[in-house]
Every structure is written in structure tokens, then in C-alpha cells.
Amino acid sequence: MFCYQCEQAAGGTGCTKVGVCGKDPDIQSLQDTLIFGLKGIAAYAYHSKELGKSDPEVDAFMHEALFATLTNVDFDLKRYIDLVLKAGKMNLKTMEMLNDAHVERFGAPTPAEVFAGTKPGPGIVVTGHDLLDLIELLKQTEGKGINIYTHGEMLPSHGYPELRKYKHLVGHYGTAWQNQRKEFDEFSGAMLITTNCVMIPKESYKDRMFTCGIAGVAGVEHLEGRDFSKVIDKALKSEPLKENKVGTLNTGFHYTAVLGLADKIIDAVKAGKIKRFFFIGGCDGAKPGRNYFSKIAELVPQDCVILTAACGKFRFNYNDFGTIDGIPRLVDTGQCNDCYSAVKIALALAEAFKCSVNDLPLSFVVSWYEQKAVAILLTLLHLGVKNIRLGPSLPAFVSPNVLNFLVENYNIMPTGDPEKDMADMLG
């Protein structure tokens, strides 16, 4: 923990109080929550800005909220709670801005079946979150005989018309970011890392890995100005990949595509063919206990639909969940920022059934790992969403009193035993 009073690591030289220097632990907890949320918002705002969009209200809030975390500025608990909830509101605005920027530049996503595995020939796998990097790479590799693969959070790229029109965007390779060391070790081509969520590389592939944009790894070559000639050259000189199909993945269920099925979905709910929706989304990671999310997905009854976003879905999205009256049972809205689509779908369902989101047959099961997931959780709280199950553990920066506040006002729950949780959600 970092001490706000003496600005050194807790317990460091000169620290006599080991940690909080007498500071109210709830204020500290809310300040930490705010800082984590701001980091998440900053990531989405950065991508938006790269695509030419920004919002003065979001920028002003970032300054206000960061300023409010300075020592002794304000010890009013209520004001910090309001700021934390406002961060959720600003994150919603930022996700909307990024959604709009993506749609304007790459077209509105539509459902796509994606080849998963590798095809014969030279290849580059692209991981991270940055679609602009991907389109530039696609342009620069066109006609060069190199196959381009997405990895992790880049899977939703296949839903965008302006990206999938490139025939050499051949498919998806691997799963989520924490498996990079194994998966990249087995990938004979080159790798391009566009954002965070990158594992320290093994020596076996370090020289075939390149970072760009915001990403950086010590000892790995960083490419500037979206000039991808070095990674292209590396792919051409590396051992070609072999044919290896491991499955098919689905993505591209942007809210506009799902709302195109609204009548069918509403009819299926009214006829009792769809009993409940489960949002199972968020970050993945290596921490034990994350198989909770795959177990929950497996336990979802056949007459229920799963909505996903972010990389936690790789724990179960290789499975075939089938359809209900032609409606897919696994609906991937996209990257973590595409939780915006999930929110739009939930709000549209609430409007159609003339009830609140909390009265819908909809359960939220959220996995968190890094700051964007915190920002998304704050957005759900800002929208008044209750009964969220959060795991695999509660954030360490949530103090007991702040947790009480979340339980009393939102009935937020830690993930527990999957069977019991599922029985509880099914009522």
C-alpha cells in the first residue's frame, strides 16, 4: 500500500504507522477505488482520442477526481462515494464515445464465425485492444502472403466490416492474455502487442515479439508511428505456421445486431423458451478460483442465454452453446469496453418489458483483474444494477465499511460455490 501522507511505500523509512498514517481507511479505500476507475477510463479515452474523439466533460472529471485524491483535500465520505459513482457515469460516457469511434471507423459489428487455430504459411498474431493498430497492420501486410491472427481481446475485430474485409485476417489464435507464454511459445510466427495485458515473454519467442503504442516490455523492440515493417520482416523470416484448426469462435454481437433480434428474443421470453439471461463478463487472469466462471457458464440451463464481454469468456467460449429458436445461447458483445453493448441490451430489454434492469430475469457475474473492470463495475453501480456477483475475490482496496455500503445499497456479493450461486440466481 502507498502512503498518501509521506508519499512512500507503507512501512518504509520514516513511516511509523505502517500504512495509512492515521488516515481514515474508508477515505483511503474510496480514493484507491477512484484511482483504479480513472485508470480504466483513461484507457478507453486514450483509444477514443487515437480515433479522433474526446469529451471535455470526461477530461474535466479526470482532473477533478485525481485532484480529489490529494492529501487532506476532502475527508467527506459522502463526497467520495459520489465521486466514485460519478466515475461510473463518466466511464459509461467514455465507453459510448469509444463505441461510436469504432463504429464510425470500422462499421457496426455484425455476428461472425471465426476460424480458431492456424493456417499454413507465415503469420503474425496481434494481441491487446487497439483496432487502429490492427487495420494498419492489415494494410501493410496486404498481398505479402502473411496471415494475420487475433489473440485475446482482439477477437471482436472479426465482427467489424472494415477489418474483416481483409481476407488475410484469417482467424483467432489462442485464448486470454495470461496464457501468452504457452501459446506464443507454440506460435512460430511474429507477435504484435498493442496494449496492456502482456506477459513477460520467454526467451524462445522474445526476438519475434514487438510492442507498439502504449505497450512496452523490457528487451522487446518497440515500433513507433505504426510502421510495422520490422514485424512483417520477422514474420517472413520465421518458420511458417502449420494447418491446425482447434475450433470456431463467435463474436460481433454489437447491441445493434442483438436489437435486430429483439422481437424474436421478446417472443422467446414471453413463450418461456428463454428463462433468464446471464452476463458473465470481465477480465481473466492466472489467479486460482477463476474456473468459477467456466463452471457457472457450464451450469447455465439450456433455456438461458449468456452475454459476454472481455477476455474472461475464453474460459468457456470454445464450447458450443447452441441456439434457442435461432437465437445463439452465447452472445459475445466484444471487448471489455463493449460492456457498453451489454448495457444497451439490458436497458432495451427493460424498456420492452416495462421494468427496471434489476427486475429483468438477468444476472450479472463479473470477473475483475485490472483497472478497466473496476471502471465497468462502477458503471454498473452508477446505473443502479444490484445483485452483482464479483470474483474471484473482492478487491483488496475495498475497506470493510465500503464493502458494507456496497452490500447494503447494491447487494453486491463475492462469488462462492458455483452450484449454490447458480441455484440462487435461478431462484
Ligand code: SF4
Ligand atoms: S479484459 Fe481485462 S484482463 Fe482481459 S485483456 Fe482486457 S483489460 Fe486485460
